Amino acid sequence: MIEVYGMSSPNVQKVILMLEETGLPYTFTFVNVFTGEQFAPPFQALNPNTKVPVIVDSDGPGGKAFTLFESGAILMYLAEKAGRFWPADMRARHIVSQWLMVQMGGLGPMSGQYVHFMKFAPPGNDYGRSRYGTEVNRLFGVLEQRLGESTWIGGNEYGIADMAFWPWVRNPILAVPMDKHPTIARWNEAIAARPAAQRMQKWLDTVPRADFAKLQAENPDALDRYFGRGKFSKV
Numbered sequence: 001m002i003e004v005y006g007m008s009s010p011n012v013q014k015v016i017l018m019l020e021e022t023g024l025p026y027t028f029t030f031v032n033v034f035t036g037e038q039f040a041p042p043f044q045a046l047n048p049n050t051k052v053p054v055i056v057d058s059d060g061p062g063g064k065a066f067t068l069f070e071s072g073a074i075l076m077y078l079a080e081k082a083g084r085f086w087p088a089d090m091r092a093r094h095i096v097s098q099w100l101m102v103q104m105g106g107l108g109p110m111s112g113q114y115v116h117f118m119k120f121a122p123p124g125n126d127y128g129r130s131r132y133g134t135e136v137n138r139l140f141g142v143l144e145q146r147l148g149e150s151t152w153i154g155g156n157e158y159g160i161a162d163m164a165f166w167p168w169v170r171n172p173i174l175a176v177p178m179d180k181h182p183t184i185a186r187w188n189e190a191i192a193a194r195p196a197a198q199r200m201q202k203w204l205d206t207v208p209r210a211d212f213a214k215l216q217a218e219n220p221d222a223l224d225r226y227f228g229r230g231k232f233s234k235v
């Protein structure tokens with residue numbers, strides 16, 4: 001059994017999508033990162049980087065429990081465990097890994113910063129909004145080009161690179177202009193039509209969402225701690 005620790009965010013959605021695609025049995029434990037549950041010692045023992053997702057596979061390599069964090073590493077592990085969604089051929093496999101890294105090191109973090117500057121930064125942060133927005137839009141251009149040349153992001157077959165990108169691309173806050181990106185739109189719809197993606201959406205509908213106004217009223221420190229600002233700033 002695989003225990004997934006997480007919340008509703010795209011990085012967690014990737015892992016649930018992969019579990020639904022592979023049919024590997026899993027359970028889900030909600031971690032409320034906005035109230036600081038990721039800093040509690042039992043969670044830090046699972047991930048010293050204090051972020052979700054984390055998985056604990058009770059039947060890991062060698063039949064022993066195995067803990068893993070970082071969504072990209074988790075996708076590769078699950079692909080290897082299931083023997084699916086990551087080609088065996090060395091060339092094809094590393095092309096998938098290459099695109100997976102574009103998501104992990106590019107679109108994911110850049111989108112995260114863009115959403116922060118659009119939704120949470122105080123007024124007067126046009127520079128940050130413009131910088132991250134420009135990079136996100138550039139990356140959508142790269143994706144549009146890739147999907148014009150290849151059916152799936154990693155190559156001829158649907159796999160972990162697609163699963164890593166999809167939850168970010170369909171993020172309503174980023175609102176990718178699909179009319180300007182017809183090949184992304186084609187790919188987005190193809191994944192949305194998959195039964196596993198629909199089961200992932202059903203799971204997502206059950207996960208608690210943050211009510212930021214309520215959170216701020218109940219605990220004025222919570223968002224500052226989450227965003228590392230005010231008295232929580234380390235610079």
Ligand SMILES: N[C@@H](CCC(=O)N[C@@H](CS)C(=O)NCC(=O)O)C(=O)O
Pocket residue numbers: 009010011012033038050051052053069070071072108226
């Ligand atoms: N590169 C990491 C990023 C994980 C990440 O940023 N997780 C966020 C939710 S999407 C989180 O746990 N944030 C809590 C915090 O930053 O304290 C991955 O892909 O797993």
